[in-house]
Amino acid sequence: MTDLAGGTGPELARAGRIRDYLLGDGHNLAVDRRLAAALETAVPDIRQVIRLNRGFLHRAMRSLLAADIGQFLDLGSSVLAAGNVREVVRRSGHGCRIVHVDADPITVRQGRSLLNGAKDAVVVQADPADAGRVFDHPDTARMLDPGRPIGVIMVDLLHFVPDAMGPAAVVAEYRRRIAPGSRVVLSHFTGDHWPTHLTRSTVEVMSRSGDPIRPRSYEEVVAMLAGFELVEPGVVGVGEWHPERRLDPVEERAAAGLYAAVARVP
Amino acid sequence: MSLPDDDPRPLARHSTAREEARWRLKLARKWAYRLSMTVYLPISHEHLEEELLRLVDTLSEAASSEPFGTEAAAEAGARLVDLHATGRSSLQCTMEILGKGLLARRPPRQPERIERVLALLSALASGYSERLRMSVFDQQESVNGALIDTLQEAGRNLRASEAQFDELFARSASGVAITDLDGNLARTNGSFQKILDRGAEDLSGLTVFDLVAPDEAESLRDVWRDLLRSRPRQASHTQQWRRFTRGDGETVLAKLSVALLRDGADQPDRYVAVIEDDTELTLLQRRLSHQSLHDMLTGLPNRQFFTSRLEQMLRQADPAAGVTLYHLDLDGFSLIADGLGRAAGDHLLCVVAERLEQVVRAERAMVARFGGDEFAIVIENGPETRDMLGTVHAINEVLAEPVYLAEYGVAIPASIGVVDRPPPDIAPDELLRAADLTLRRARRKGRGQWELFDASEDARDRTRFGLAAQMPGAWENGEISVAYRPVFGTAEGRTVGVEAVLRWAHDGIGVLDHDRCVALADETGLTVPLGAWLLRSACARIAGYGQLPLSVVLTPNQAGDPDLVGTVLRALEQADMLAHRLRLVFPLPELVAGHGEVLDNVRVLTDLGVCVVLGDFAGGLADLAGLEDVPVCAVRFSQRLVRQLSRPAGRFAIREELAGLVRLMHAADVRVVVDGIETDEQARWWREIGADRALGGYFAPGEPATDLDSLLR
Numbered sequence: 013m014t015d016l017a018g019g020t021g022p023e024l025a026r027a028g029r030i031r032d033y034l035l036g037d038g039h040n041l042a043v044d045r046r047l048a049a050a051l052e053t054a055v056p057d058i059r060q061v062i063r064l065n066r067g068f069l070h071r072a073m074r075s076l077l078a079a080d081i082g083q084f085l086d087l088g089s090s091v092l093a094a095g096n097v098r099e100v101v102r103r104s105g106h107g108c109r110i111v112h113v114d115a116d117p118i119t120v121r122q123g124r125s126l127l128n129g130a131k132d133a134v135v136v137q138a139d140p141a142d143a144g145r146v147f148d149h150p151d152t153a154r155m156l157d158p159g160r161p162i163g164v165i166m167v168d169l170l171h172f173v174p175d176a177m178g179p180a181a182v183v184a185e186y187r188r189r190i191a192p193g194s195r196v197v198l199s200h201f202t203g204d205h206w207p208t209h210l211t212r213s214t215v216e217v218m219s220r221s222g223d224p225i226r227p228r229s230y231e232e233v234v235a236m237l238a239g240f241e242l243v244e245p246g247v248v249g250v251g252e253w254h255p256e257r258r259l260d261p262v263e264e265r266a267a268a269g270l271y272a273a274v275a276r277v278p
Numbered sequence: 279m280s281l282p283d284d285d286p287r288p289l290a291r292h293s294t295a296r297e298e299a300r301w302r303l304k305l306a307r308k309w310a311y312r313l314s315m316t317v318y319l320p321i322s323h324e325h326l327e328e329e330l331l332r333l334v335d336t337l338s339e340a341a342s343s344e345p346f347g348t349e350a351a352a353e354a355g356a357r358l359v360d361l362h363a364t365g366r367s368s369l370q371c372t373m374e375i376l377g378k379g380l381l382a383r384r385p386p387r388q389p390e391r392i393e394r395v396l397a398l399l400s401a402l403a404s405g406y407s408e409r410l411r412m413s414v415f416d417q418q419e420s421v422n423g424a425l426i427d428t429l430q431e432a433g434r435n436l437r438a439s440e441a442q443f444d445e446l447f448a449r450s451a452s453g454v455a456i457t458d459l460d461g462n463l464a465r466t467n468g469s470f471q472k473i474l475d476r477g478a479e480d481l482s483g484l485t486v487f488d489l490v491a492p493d494e495a496e497s498l499r500d501v502w503r504d505l506l507r508s509r510p511r512q513a514s515h516t517q518q519w520r521r522f523t524r525g526d527g528e529t530v531l532a533k534l535s536v537a538l539l540r541d542g543a544d545q546p547d548r549y550v551a552v553i554e555d556d557t558e559l560t561l562l563q564r565r566l567s568h569q570s571l572h573d574m575l576t577g578l579p580n581r582q583f584f585t586s587r588l589e590q591m592l593r594q595a596d597p598a599a600g601v602t603l604y605h606l607d608l609d610g611f612s613l614i615a616d617g618l619g620r621a622a623g624d625h626l627l628c629v630v631a632e633r634l635e636q637v638v639r640a641e642r643a644m645v646a647r648f649g650g651d652e653f654a655i656v657i658e659n660g661p662e663t664r665d666m667l668g669t670v671h672a673i674n675e676v677l678a679e680p681v682y683l684a685e686y687g688v689a690i691p692a693s694i695g696v697v698d699r700p701p702p703d704i705a706p707d708e709l710l711r712a713a714d715l716t717l718r719r720a721r722r723k724g725r726g727q728w729e730l731f732d733a734s735e736d737a738r739d740r741t742r743f744g745l746a747a748q749m750p751g752a753w754e755n756g757e758i759s760v761a762y763r764p765v766f767g768t769a770e771g772r773t774v775g776v777e778a779v780l781r782w783a784h785d786g787i788g789v790l791d792h793d794r795c796v797a798l799a800d801e802t803g804l805t806v807p808l809g810a811w812l813l814r815s816a817c818a819r820i821a822g823y824g825q826l827p828l829s830v831v832l833t834p835n836q837a838g839d840p841d842l843v844g845t846v847l848r849a850l851e852q853a854d855m856l857a858h859r860l861r862l863v864f865p866l867p868e869l870v871a872g873h874g875e876v877l878d879n880v881r882v883l884t885d886l887g888v889c890v891v892l893g894d895f896a897g898g899l900a901d902l903a904g905l906e907d908v909p910v911c912a913v914r915f916s917q918r919l920v921r922q923l924s925r926p927a928g929r930f931a932i933r934e935e936l937a938g939l940v941r942l943m944h945a946a947d948v949r950v951v952v953d954g955i956e957t958d959e960q961a962r963w964w965r966e967i968g969a970d971r972a973l974g975g976y977f978a979p980g981e982p983a984t985d986l987d988s989l990l991r
Contacts, residue, residue: 029421036317036364038417041425059365063318070320094362095320103321121424256323263315 054213060266240275317365348401355405584646600699691726761982778816917954
C-alpha cells in the first residue's frame with residue numbers, strides 16, 4: 013500500500029486542505045471539499061472560525077516581527093494559504109528565514125514549487141509534532157540558528173495532536189530546543205464556550221479526515237505553555253488577542269471556539 | 279456595538295469635493311467592514327480600507343467619465359481577487375455595498391446613471407470571476423500536479439521495490455519460497471531449490487510441509503496457522519530450526535524464517551519463507567576458524583593456537599605441578615623428504631603427529647606442529663602424569679618404531695628441548711623461546727638427544743644469539759676487521775704468505791676470533807656477504823706486496839655459493855691482483871660430498887689460476903678417493919689432527935703413514951699445509967714429515983695482526 017505521510021493517502025481529506033478551501037482557495041482536492049461541505053453543514057460559522065484564526069496568525073506574526081524575531085518555524089500553518097507566515101514577513105519588509113513544516117506530501121510539493129528555490133524559506137516534510145525530526149532535518153539546521161530567538165508558529169496544530177502524544181510534551185520539546193526570547197504562537201480548538209452539539213459535530217466530521225481534531229479546555233491549553241511567559245493578554249479567545257476592530261456577534265460566537273496565545277521563552 | 283450605517287444617506291446633488299471625498303471614504307469603510315466578514319483578508323484592516331477606497335474612487339470616476347468605459351471596473355474586480363476577497367459571499371457583499379452606494383450618490387431618476395452603474399457592476403463581476411477562475415485553475419493545477427507527482431513517486435517507489443524484491447528473490451543466497459495461505463508453494467528461488475536439491479518442477483504442486491522431515495510436518499502446519507491468527511500490525515513472523523528433506527533423501531538442518539504478508543486491506547495474503555542452509559555455513563565458518571588455528575597437513579593446532587592455549591594452561595595449572603613443555607625437532611627429516619619425496623615426508627609428519635598425540639592421550643595436554651619438522655607438546659602436570667624423563671622416553675619410543683615409506687622402514691628420532699615447570703607468570707613467547715634454545719642445544723649434541731632447560735646455558739645461548747643479532751651492525755660500524763696470520767714456509771724458514779681472517783673487537787666481550795665470527799655469521803645468514811667482504815678487503819690489502827700469496831678459508835655456504843666465482847673475480851679485479859696468488863681453502867666435507875655447485879666452483883677457479891686448497895684433511899683413504907677428480911693444489915691438515923698428534927709416540931706408526939701420505943701428495947704435485955702448530959716440537963715434527971707450509975700460534979703468538987707489515991718484517 014502506498015504510504016503518504018502519517019499513513020494517509022490522497023483518499024483522505026486533510027485539515028490543511030480543508031482549511032484552504034474554506035478560506036476560499038483552490039489548493040484542495042474533491043475529497044477535501046466534500047468534507048469541508050459536511051463541516052460547514054455541521055458548523056455554519058466554520059468559515060468565520062478559520063478566518064479569525066488566520067487573522068490572529070497575522071496579528072501575532074506582526075507582533076513577533078516587532079519584537080525583532082527574524083526566523084520562523086511554521087508548523088503546519090501552510091505555505092500556500094493567503095496570508096501565510098512568509099507573506100506576512102515579506103509585506104513587513106523584514107529579511108527573515110522561514111522553515112515551513114508539513115506532513116502532507118502534496119502540500120509540501122506545492123509549497124516547494126511555490127517557493128521556487130527562494131533562499132529565505134524552505135518546506136520540510138515531517139510530522140510537525142516531532143520536534144526532534146523537525147530540528148534534525150538538514151534544511152532546518154541550514155536555515156535556523158538555534159542560538160537566536162525563533163518564532164514557532166503552532167497555529168491550528170496542537171488540536172490535531174492526539175492525547176497519547178501529549179500536546180504539552182510536543183510544546184515542551186520545542187521549548188527545549190529554542191533560545192530564550194523565542195516565541196510560540198498557538199491556537200487551539202476548545203469546547204469550553206460552544207454549544208456541545210457544535211463541538212461534537214466538529215469532532216465527528218474531522219474524525220473522517222486524516223486529521224482528527226480534539227477540543228481541549230482552558231486549563232489544558234494553559235498547561236501546554238508551562239515554562240513560558242505569556243504575552244499579554246494571555247490565553248484568550250482567538251478574536252480577543254489584540255483585535256484590530258470590534259467583532260460582531262457572529263464573529264464573537266465563532267471566535268469562542270478557539271483559544272489563542274503568544275508565549276515567550278524566558 | 280455600533281456598526282457603520284447600513285444605508286448611506288443620499289448626498290445633495292451639488293455636494294462639494296470635500297463632501298464627495300467623505301462619502302467615498304465612508305463607503306470604502308463600510309465595504310471593508312462587510313467584506314472582511316466574508317473572508318480572511320491577509321492585510322491589516324487599515325490597509326484594506328485604503329485599497330477599497332482606491333477602488334471606490336475608480337468606480338465613482340468611471341460612472342461619470344466621458345466617454346464611458348467599463349475596463350477600470352473589470353480591473354477593480356480582478357483586484358478584489360488579488361486582495362483575496364474570494365469568500366463565498368465576498369462578491370455578493372461587494373455588489374450590494376457598491377450598488378446601493380453608487381446609485382444612492384446620484385438620484386436614480388437619471389436613467390443613464392442607473393445604466394452606467396449596472397454596466398460597471400457587471401464588468402466588476404466579470405473581472406472578478408475571470409481572475410478567480412484563473413486563480414482557481416492555477417491552484418487546482420498546482421494541487422493536482424503535486425498529487426500526480428506524489429502518486430507517481432509512490433508508484434515509482436512501488437515499482438522500484440518490486441524490482442528490488444525480484445532482484446533479491448533471484449540473487450539471494452538464502453532460499454526463499456512464497457506460499458499461499460495453505461502452504462502451497464507458489465514461487466521458489468534458485469537457492470531454495472539448491473539447498474533442498476529439488477528442481478522447480480519437483481516443487482510445484484508440493485506444500486512447504488512436504489519438504490520437512492515427516493515428523494515435523496504437523497508442527498510446521500501449526501506455525502502457519504499461528505501466524506494466520508496473529509493480528510494485523512502485530513509481529514507476524516517467526517524463526518526456528520527445521521530439518522528439511524532434500525531431493526537426494528538427505529536431511530539438512532536449516533534456519534527457517536516465516537512471515538505472513540497482508541494485502542492492502544490488511545487481510546492475510548501469503549507467506550514468505552526464508553531458509554538458510556546452516557550446515558554448510560557453519561561448516562565453512564568452522565573450517566575457516568580451524569584453518570587459521572590448525573596445521574592443514576596434520577590437523578594439529580598451529581603455533582598461534584598453541585601459544586594462546588599455552589598462556590591459558592600456565593594460568594590454570596596447579597602451581598605446584600605446573601606445566602612441562604617439550605619442543606621437538608625431527609632429526610634428518612630433510613634427508614628423508616629429499617630422498618623419498620614430499621608425499622613421503624608429509625606422510626611421515628602425519629604419523630609423527632598421531633604418535634605424539636598418542637603419547638599424551640591420557641593427559642591434559644596439547645600437541646602442536648610449529649611448521650617444518652618442529653613439534654611441541656605442553657602437558658599440564660597432574661598426579662598421574664609421567665615425570666619429564668618418562669615422557670621423553672615415551673616420545674623416543676614411539677618415534678623409534680619404523681614408519682614404512684615406499685617400502686623403506688624409517689625410524690626418525692627427534693631432538694627434544696624440555697622446559698619443566700616454568701614459573702606460571704612467564705610469557706608464552708618467552709617460554710617458547712627458552713624451549714627453542716634448549717632444543718638447539720640438544721641438537722648440537724647429536725641425533726636423538728634431549729636437553730633440559732638450564733638457566734645458565736640459556737644465558738650463554740642468549741649471549742650467542744644476542745651477538746649474532748648484533749653482528750650486522752658491528753660490521754657496518756667497523757667493529758669487524760680483517761686480520762692476518764703468517765703462513766710459514768718450512769723449507770724457506772720464513773713467512774711466505776698470509777691468511778686473511780675475521781676479527782671482531784666487541785665492546786663488552788673483547789676480541790672474537792675468526793671461527794667465532796663465522797659461527798655467529800652462520801646464525802644470521804651473514805657468511806656469504808661477510809666472506810665476500812673479507813676476500814675483497816684482503817685482496818686489496820695484499821695486492822701491493824709483490825707475489826705474496828693470500829689464503830682465505832671459505833665457509834661451507836661460501837664454497838657452494840653460485841656467485842663465488844664472480845665474487846673472487848671482482849675482488850681480484852678491484853685489487854688488480856693475479857689469480858695465482860690466491861689460495862682458497864675449501865672445507866673437505868663439501869668437496870667430498872661432491873655437490874655440483876662446489877665442484878663447479880673449484881673447476882672454474884682452478885681454470886682461472888686460483889689455487890684450491892682442501893681444508894680439514896685428516897688423511898682418510900675415503901677422502902683421498904674422493905679427491906681423484908678434484909684439481910686441488912694443496913691439502914691442509916685439520917687443526918684437530920695436528921693437536922691429536924702432539925704426542926708422536928704411539929701404538930700405530932702414524933708418523934710413517936703420514937710421511938708416506940705427504941710423499942704421495944708431493945708425487946701428485948699437491949702441497950701439504952698444517953694448521954695449529956703451537957710448539958717448536960710440532961713444528962719440527964711436521965717439517966721432518968715433509969709439510970710445506972705451517973700456520974699456528976708458534977709462528978705468531980697472540981691474536982692475528984691487523985698490521986700486515988709487522989708480520990712480514
